[in-house]
Structures are given as C-alpha cells and as structure tokens.
Amino acid sequence: MALFTLGINHRTAPLAVREPLAFHPEELRRALADLISRGWAQEAAILSTCNRTELYCEARDPSVARDWLTDYRRISASDIEPFLYTYPDREAVRHAFRVASGLDSMVLGEPQILGQMKDAMRIAREEGALGTTLHKLFQSAFAVAKDVRSTTAIGANIVSMAAAAVRLAERIFESIADQKLLLIGAGEMIELCAAHFAARKPKQIVVANRTLDRGQALAERFGATAIRLEDVAERLAEFDIVVSSTASQLPIIGLGLVERAIRARRHRPMFMVDLAVPRDVEVEVGELDDVFLYTVDDLAQVVESGLESRQAAVIDAEAIIGARVDAFFDWLHTRQAVPVIRSLRDSAERVRRHEMEHALKLLARGDEPARVLDELSQRLTNKFLHPPLQALSHGEGDRTELQALISRLFNLHHD
Template sequence: MALFTLGINHRTAPLSVREQVAFHAEELRRALGDLLGGARAQEAAILSTCNRTELYCQAESPERVSQWLAEYRRLAPDDIAPYLYVHPEREAVRHAFRVASGLDSMVLGEPQILGQMKEAVRIAREEGSLGATLNKLFQNSFAVAKDVRSTTAIGANIVSMAAAAVRLAGRIFERIDEQRVLFIGAGEMIELCATHFAAQKPKQIVVANRTVDRGRALAERFGATAIRLEDVAGRLQEFDIVITCTASQLPILGLGLVERAIKSRRHRPMFMVDLAVPRDVEVEVGELDDVFLYTVDDLAQIVEEGMEARQSAVVSAETIVDARVDAFLHWLHARDSVPLIRALRDSAERMRRHELDHALKLLARGDDPAAVLEQLSQRLTNKFLHAPTQALHQADGNRSEQQALISRLFHLHSD
C-alpha cells in the first residue's frame, strides 16, 4: 500500500469543474464507505471545501482512486483527469502540512482550512477509515500548523477586505461591541464583512437592500434586522458604522444626506467603508470632519501590506514544514521494518526455546551443569551466526557490500 494525495483545487481547475467533485458534509460518510468498501483504499480521508477536493489515501494506486472519484460523481474519467494532481509519499506529506498551515490556500495563511481539515479527519475517524498512517499524518499536520502560526507571522496580518474593515473600525471606536452597524447590499462582499463584524458582537446590525427578502435572509444569519434601501435616508443617523457595496451605477449616499445624519448625531463620528465600484458614497463625503470614509483602494493597500508581511514569513514556515516532513517519513519507513523485526525476533525466540529445552533435558538426566551451560552457549552462538556466515560464503559480486553490512549490524571493527 502506498501513501498519496489525489486532488483538485483552485489552482488546477475552475469553479465549474471543482463543484462537480465537491462533497457536502452529509455525503462524506457514504463516500468514505464506498471508497473503502471496494478495496480501493485501505485508509482514506476526504477534504472538500469551496477551493479544493482532496483524497488522502493509503491505497494500492492513485489510478484506482481516480477511477472511483469519476464513477462516484458520474463523470467521464477524461473530463476530470486534466485537472487532477497526485502527490506521492514525500510530496503527499509535505502537501498535507502546507495545507494545514494555510500555505496552499487562495488567501495565504488563512486559518479556516485547519478547522476544515480537522472536521474531515473527525468524520473519517468516526467512519473507521483512518488507520495508523493517516492518523499519524494528520496529527503531525495539526502540530505543524500550530508551530507555523506560533513561530512565524504567517497569520498575523490583515489579508482580506472584510478583516481590514474591522481593523480600521477598531482604530476609530475603542469598542465595536458598543456600536450600531448598517450594511447596505446583500452580496458576497457584504456577507463576508457581516461575518467579520458579527464576530465583534456589535450592539445592533441592520441590513438594507433593494430586495427585502434577500436582505432578510442575510440578516437572519447574524441575528440582525432587514430594512428597505429607501429607508436608509431616514435612519442613517442611527448608525456608527456603515458598510456599503451595491451594484448601483450612481451614488446612493450623497453629501447632503450624510451631512444631515452627522448633524442629527451631534457630530459623533461615523465610520464608512465604500466597497462598491462604481462608488456608493459621493467623494465629497470624505471631506466632512466627522466622517471617516474608506474606499476599496484604501482597504486594498492594507491588504497588500498584510500580504507582503505574510510572504516574508513563508520561508520560515516552509523550513518548519520540510523538517517535519523528514521526521514523519523516518517514522513511516521505520514502520516498514516492523514485520521483518518481528520475524527476526520470532526466529531467535524459537532457537532459544529449542536449545533451552535441550539443556533442561541434559540437566534432568544428571549431566554436569557447567558443561550443559557451556554447550548451551556454544549451540546458541552457532545457530545465531549460521545465517550471516552462510550469506558471506555464498556472496558473489556483492561480497564487499555483504561484508560492510554485517560489520555494521554486528558493530565489528577492522582491527
């Protein structure tokens, strides 16, 4: 059985292909059972996210697992073959360590993948598809990820627009949990921002959207309320933080509207992030004394600085990964010797018992104990040395190699 990883990710395949081989959480258990049921793999775990589907296996061949994946997803093998990658033993171990550490993610150093990998391992363990090899591999992967994050700056800097918005808000307001937040729009970017801000537990979250039902669906996820977009004009003054990202071709928050809101707030500061292109907030709003307005370009600069800082940590992280790969492979290859070691010890034990029984019979008939012990030691020595001596006598072209091997095994010296 060989250790390998077979997969598809955001670098090798477009979304239209990745979604065809993705596994939802409820599917993983059935898929693992099917993969192991046909003796295609001895051990297996499936990691499936929006950016990757990877099968970590201890199996006879990647070809059989690839064929299973195509059949299970009712795809022609040729349809996915161009997008698949296979990492054999050493590369499979290195890949697992890099994935867990966020070094292979679309956003370098993002921490979510570690939790997703742990969930995949939990399911595999519950389904009985983890053996000694994969269990050791993943435990080492988690340890490497912890080591990378605690000793490098791989996850210490802001590398997303949403996280950057939260960081900027924290510079304006000492406590975000005392602020009221308004999200204008209900698209993917607003959803990401809402996720980050909701983690700070603000006093109130409101979602304003042209389509109220869509706004309400997003609001319900965060315990928020939804309002119509046209209601923003009458309620803007209520909010300390405003995040907007719509598809409007014209600004929806004009200078006059924001001026009136600031006056009603008695000049308490308002933090605004305009992530829309074209912009949702008139440029002149940024000139108001009590408004802190940031655009997508402002946040992009913070993200770029974070990416540069993370990139500088990659070298240190990769060094940690490589060292741990060597340690894991040493353990893995040592396991290959276990059956041979066990057979050697069993053979020696049989010799010992046979000679001990022979010696006990001689003692029982009254032979001199000293002579019996002398004979026992000689017979054991002859039996233990018979195989290596015979190997030396029968060696042909590789006699010098045999001699070097036996010298090393028995710690012999030329003198």
C-alpha cells in the same frame, strides 16, 4: 501500497469546476465508506472546503483515486483531468503540512483550514477509513501547523474572508450601521461573518437556517433574530446585505426570487456574498443591475491585503515543514521495517526456547550445570551465526557488499 494526495483547489480550477467535486459532511461518510468497502483504497480521508477537494490515500496507484472520484461523481475524467494535481509520497506529506499551516490557502496563513482538516480526520476515523499511516500523517500535520504559527509571523495581519466581505460591503454602502443584514446558514463561516458584521452594528441582523434551534443559538450571541430557511423567499426584499454559506447541493436563492426582491425594494442595491461551494446563489443573479454578488473566488483580491508582510514568514515556515517531512519519512521507513524486525525476533525466540528446553532436560537428568551452560551458550552462538556465515560462504552476487553489510550489522571492526 503508496501514499499520495489527489486534489483540486482554487489555484488549479475555477469555482464552476470545483463545485461538482465538493462534499458536504454527511456525504463524506458515504463517500469514504464506498471508497474503502469497494477496495479502491486501503486508507483514505477527504478534505472538502470552499477552496479545495482533496483525497489523502494509501492505495495501489494514484489513478485509482482519480477513477473512483470520476465514477462516484459521475463526471468524465477529461472534464477534470486538466485541473487535478497528484502528489506522491514525500510531496504528498509536504503538501499536507503546507495545507495545515495555511501556506496553500487563498488567505495565506488563515487558521480555519486546520479545523477543517481535523474534521476530515475525525470523519475518516469514525468511518473506519483511517489507518496507522494517515493517522500519523494528520497528527504530524497538526503538530507542524502549531509549530509554524507559534514560531513564525505567518498568521500576522490576516484579512479573512469574513473581513473581506465587510470591506466590500463598505464600498457599496456609506454605512453598514444603516443596513439590514441576512445571514443564511449557521456554520463556522457564517459565525465568522456574523462577528465581523456585528462589529459594524447594522440596523438589523437575521439568521436563516434549516434548523431553527441552531439558528437561534447563533442569533442570540449577536443580538439577532432567527427565521427558518423557507421564510427567506418572502422576506428577502427586507435586506440590504445577504451572506450565505450552507451545505446545500443546489442553489437556494434563484434568479426569480432575487428579481422579485429587487422590484419590491424599488431597485435599491443589494449586496450578496455567496461563500458556499457548491454555490447557494444562482450565477445569473450576478447579472442583475442592482445586485452586487461576490463568490469565494471574487474575494481573492481583497484578501491579498497584508500578504507582503507575511511572505517573509513563508521561508521560515517552509524550513520547518522540510524538517518535519524528513522526520515523517524516518518514521515511515521504520514502520516498513517492523515486519522484518518482528520476524527476526520470532526466529531468535524460537531458537532460544528450543535450546532452553534442551538444557533443562540435561539438568533434569543430572548433568553438571557448568557443562550444560557452556553447551547452551555454544549452541545458541552457533545457531545465531549460522545464517550470516552461510551467506558469506555460499552467497551469490557482490561478496564485498555482503561483507560490508554483515560488518555493519554486527558492528565489526577489522584491523
């Protein structure tokens, strides 16, 4: 079995290519169950965010994960092959550590990815897809991330996606305090956006969510009101700013709906941010004259602010990651030796028990204890030395190499 990572992210593929490969949390469970139960992989975890979909696996071959992904998503391999990356062994571990530390994120050093990786690990564990190797990999990644964030300036001066959305809105409107805000969804990204926009004290904040109770819980924290997701259609025209991030697999805001809203607004501009993958807002909405629509990829230039001041910290972070990768493989190699160690101990224990039983029988019949102990020690010594001595006497191949190996194993010193 080999450890590897197969993935696609914002650096290798545009949003349109990433969308069909995204998994929402509940779908992750079904996907992992399929991946493991059908024997595609021995261990697996899937990390799916707005910027990436990655499979961390222990399986026979990386092509197995690619074949499963295309089969499960019913996508032609040729359509996604140019955008995929595969990292084997050491590269896979290094990549996981870089992702957890925020070095591979669109927003360099952003902390949100760490929580998303913890969710991916938790779901994999709950579905029985997480074994010893991947559990150790993720736990090590979390430890590396903590070390990187506490000892370097990688997290300094971060411009988050939520902050970038506010900056863009301020380019469209003279004052956010005069605008009405609609937040669609109630997940972590919407919560972050709510905090950033609320700081600008908009005229009104409304949270729309499929589950009203969850929407109300979020709304109460920011002095907002909550509505059901199905009410958005009749109320969309009221809002100047719309931020959406749901787990819907299909767009929830269509072109016709926005066209009607713009007519009702008498063509006053509407600023929309679609942070969902797959997208919540139909692509064609961005072509309307009075709509300013931005996706996660569109925010990339804005989040570059403050990047220079964090680049120096990347060197320190990479050094930490390099050392931790070495430590992980030391553990992995030790673990691979466990069956041999166990077999060696079992063999020695069988010899010990056999000779002990023999010695007890001699003592029971009245033999002198000192002579029994001497014989016991000699028999044990002879049996333990028999395999290496036989190898030296009759071994084939490079005898010099065999002698050096035995000298090392038994800590022998030749004068």
